Amino acid sequence: MTPSTRSANLLIVSENHLRGDEMSNGELIENLNKAMSLELSAVIQYTQHSFLISGTDREVFKDFFRDMAEEAQDHADFLGDKIVALGGVPTVEPAMIRQSVELKKMLRQGLELERAALEAYMEAWRSCGDKDLPTKFWLEGHIADEQLHIEELERLTSDRVAEITSDKIVLKEVS
Ligand SMILES: [Fe+2]
Ligand SMILES: [Fe+2]
Numbered sequence: 001m002t003p004s005t006r007s008a009n010l011l012i013v014s015e016n017h018l019r020g021d022e023m024s025n026g027e028l029i030e031n032l033n034k035a036m037s038l039e040l041s042a043v044i045q046y047t048q049h050s051f052l053i054s055g056t057d058r059e060v061f062k063d064f065f066r067d068m069a070e071e072a073q074d075h076a077d078f079l080g081d082k083i084v085a086l087g088g089v090p091t092v093e094p095a096m097i098r099q100s101v102e103l104k105k106m107l108r109q110g111l112e113l114e115r116a117a118l119e120a121y122m123e124a125w126r127s128c129g130d131k132d133l134p135t136k137f138w139l140e141g142h143i144a145d146e147q148l149h150i151e152e153l154e155r156l157t158s159d160r161v162a163e164i165t166s167d168k169i170v171l172k173e174v175s
Contacts, residue, residue: 028135029088031124035142036079038117040094042072045113048099049106057103068110068149075142082135104157111153118146 050065080090095116098109121143128136 025086027127029083029086031127032083033091035120036091037093037095038120039072039076041097042113043069045097052101107153107157114146114149
């Protein structure tokens with residue numbers, strides 16, 4: 001067997017392998033790839049917002065957006081490896097990327113992305129059934145992570161104003 005025939009055979013074998021597994025895990029892989037697209041767009045969107053944030057907000061939010069981008073990249077890495085382990089091919093297409101120069105809008109856009117990612121992970125979890133418990137448990141960890149991101153962004157975008165009246169404030173006298 002010449003080296004070129006061998007590599008052609010290897011290619012056919014790996015394509016067959018991917019096709020066979022893809023048929024059994026098709027729905028799960030499709031849903032994981034939806035999450036993958038959203039994580040890829042989160043990497044780009046958060047990184048872009050870390051560039052665009054300006055003024056005094058930059059002091060805090062540049063690092064906030066960079067950290068979120070790093071976490072999304074970690075999630076994309078895990079997803080890519082998992083999709084290949086299941087016999088699929090990870091997508092290289094990010095979902096929609098939105099950008100703004102206004103902090104509140106950046107945070108709202110991040111929140112929408114996190115909610116969409118949570119939904120994609122939930123869909124993947126539902127398509128897992130009981131046939132692949134390790135993947136199901138792994139997804140539960142991700143779902144918990146995304147929920148924490150959502151709650152943090154909800155707090156950051158909240159317009160709730162605490163009601164404090166002056167008669168409730170007691171000042172200590174310093175002698
Ligand atoms: Fe994520
Ligand atoms: Fe997230």
